[in-house]
Amino acid sequence: MSSDPTTLAAASDILFREALALDEQRFDDWLALYHAEAEFWVPAWKSESEPTADPETEVSLIYSARRVDLEERVWRARSGRSVASIPLPRTAHIVSNVLLAPSDDPGILEIRSLATTHLFNVKRREQRVFFARVAHRLVDDGGTWFIRRKKIILLNDYLPTMLDFYCI
Numbered sequence: 413m414s415s416d417p418t419t420l421a422a423a424s425d426i427l428f429r430e431a432l433a434l435d436e437q438r439f440d441d442w443l444a445l446y447h448a449e450a451e452f453w454v455p456a457w458k459s460e461s462e463p464t465a466d467p468e469t470e471v472s473l474i475y476s477a478r479r480v481d482l483e484e485r486v487w488r489a490r491s492g493r494s495v496a497s498i499p500l501p502r503t504a505h506i507v508s509n510v511l512l513a514p515s516d517d518p519g520i521l522e523i524r525s526l527a528t529t530h531l532f533n534v535k536r537r538e539q540r541v542f543f544a545r546v547a548h549r550l551v552d553d554g555g556t557w558f559i560r561r562k563k564i565i566l567l568n569d570y571l572p573t574m575l576d577f578y579c580i
Contacts, residue, residue: 419521420511423510423521423548423550424507424510426445426548426559427507427510427525428507429441430442430445430559431505431506431507431527432505434503434505434577434578435503435505437500437578439486439489439578440486442486443479443482443486446479446482446558447479447551447553447558447560448478448480449478449560450476450479450558450559450561450562451477451478451560451561451562451563452474452476452481452482452577453474453562453563453564454473454475454563454564454565454575454580455470455563455565456470456471456569457569458470458471463565473566473569473571473575474564474575474576474577482577485576486577489578494576497574497576500578501531501533501534501540501579502531502532503529503530503531503532503578503579504529505527505528505529506527506528506529507525507527507546508525508526508528509524509525510524511523511524511525519551519552520549520550520551520560521548521549523547524546524547525545525548526544526545526546527543527545527546527564527580528541528543528544529541529543529579529580531579538573540572540573540579541568542575542580543566543567544564544565544566544567544580545564545567546564546565547561547562547563548561549561549562564580566580
């Protein structure tokens with residue numbers, strides 16, 4: 413693992429800004445962090461210890477192959493057409509244990525972290541907590557870092573209610 417404090421701080425900043433944008437429901441700011449070809453993937457578990465490995469041939473809890481798919485999810489959440497999203501839950505995304513993984517390409521940052529999201533459903537007065545291991549791939553596009561891939565291994569995947577991008 414890399415220990416360059418400047419690079420680690422820049423990578424952490426993107427993860428923290430992503431979490432805050434979700435918590436404040438600033439979804440346009442959240443989307444702006446993603447590259448146009450960004451992949452967002454939450455694999456399902458195929459056994460007690462192994463998540464699915466291929467979003468094209470195995471079950472996923474969420475899979476978006478590019479940012480336009482995420483834009484559609486944002487539209488649905490905002491439009492009021494998703495009954496499960498009315499009202500949107502209050503959330504607190506917590507990102508920790510941010511580490512850089514080695515990369516041979518200076519234009520790519522591989523980041524591993526842990527994430528916890530606390531949700532409060534105002535309508536039902538229910539609380540939920542999701543926790544996960546997360547892998548981000550950031551790419552440098554014209555001097556700006558963008559999220560090119562986000563893979564979320566949801567560790568408590570019992571889903572008594574809906575699950576969407578703002579929940580994890």
